[in-house]
Amino acid sequence: MTRPTIILRHRRENLKKCSLSGLEGHSDLQFLIYPKDPLPDLSSYVLLAVGAPELSQKDSDHGIFLIDATWRLSERIIRQCPPMQMRSLPTHFRTAYPRRQTECTDPEKGLASIEALYLAHLILGRSVSLLLDGYHWKDQFLHLNGLKT
Secondary structure, three states: OOOOEEEEEEOOOOOOOOOOOOOOOOOOEEEEEEOOOOOOOOOOEEEEOOOOOEOOHHHOOOEEEEEEOOHHHHHHHHHHOOOOEEEEOOOOOOOOOOOOOOOOOOOOOOOOHHHHHHHHHHHOOOOOOOOOOOOOOHHHHHHHOOOOO
16 A cells, blocks of 8 residues: 655745645645644654655655755754654755755755655656646756656
8 A cells, every 4th residue: 555645835835936836636645734734643654854864665665754845944844743764865866946045055956845756756666647747847857867757
């Protein structure tokens, strides 16, 4: 049984700029709003986080927990989440999302939420169908990372 990916979106996330907008009805995704919505049992989930051991096919029996917020807000949210295993994405992937903020030490490595979601699903062998369809920088992201459509 594949667990749905849980996305915890900060209530102040700008939905006009949010790379995950439009995916709220996707059957494999469950969106929650922070701090309004209570968290379900996350004991069988891995949190996508920078600097953790790399996500691999060995994690395929876990669900994915993704925080959708600015870097600063996501760090605060992580501290308030229950303890869970953390995984990062391979560091060679690059973002196509044009960033202006300097919160991230290397903005090119800081993936957009949709890019992280796509890569996590790809690594775990889950469906990536339709995930990037509404992403404006889809073709650039796939090309930049040598991924096929």
